[in-house]
Amino acid sequence: MPAKKKHPDSTKLDKVVAESRRAREQREQDYREQALKLYPWICGRCGREFDRGNLHELTVHHRDHNHDNNPADGSNWELLCLYCHDNEHARMLDATGAKDSDAQKTSATHKPFADLRSLIEGSE
Numbered sequence: 001m002p003a004k005k006k007h008p009d010s011t012k013l014d015k016v017v018a019e020s021r022r023a024r025e026q027r028e029q030d031y032r033e034q035a036l037k038l039y040p041w042i043c044g045r046c047g048r049e050f051d052r053g054n055l056h057e058l059t060v061h062h063r064d065h066n067h068d069n070n071p072a073d074g075s076n077w078e079l080l081c082l083y084c085h086d087n088e089h090a091r092m093l094d095a096t097g098a099k100d101s102d103a104q105k106t107s108a109t110h111k112p113f114a115d116l117r118s119l120i121e122g123s124e
Contacts, residue, residue, distance in 0.1 A: 031070040031077065035060045038074040045084035059085045065092065 041050040041058060050058045061078045062069060069076045080088060 032060045034070075034072070035074055035077045035079060039077070039079050042079065043081040043084055044078045045080055045088070048081050050081075057082050061085050061088055 036055070036058075041055060042048065043050075043058065044061075058079055058081060061080045063076050063078055066076070
């Protein structure tokens, strides 16, 4: 006997749509959405232009590096592509002399090929 086709519950769909709209409105209040409305979709460093297809690669850089400083006029924001944004933060770390102390303290101890010779000789 064929299974009955279930129809979606319209109240559940209405609830999902309402939640989606609320989430979108909240995102629009976010500083990224505000910056995208204020500024042209162009990287402030390399000049790369963006459209809806690759807009996810455009980031908001806080000029003073304080993510809590979000004035409504956007004076602390700069739109940068992912690459320029990473470069900007790397330059900031270089300028302050910050180093990854954990990376210097630990080193790899695993030796994946340590017993390779005996495995090869044993298989012949």
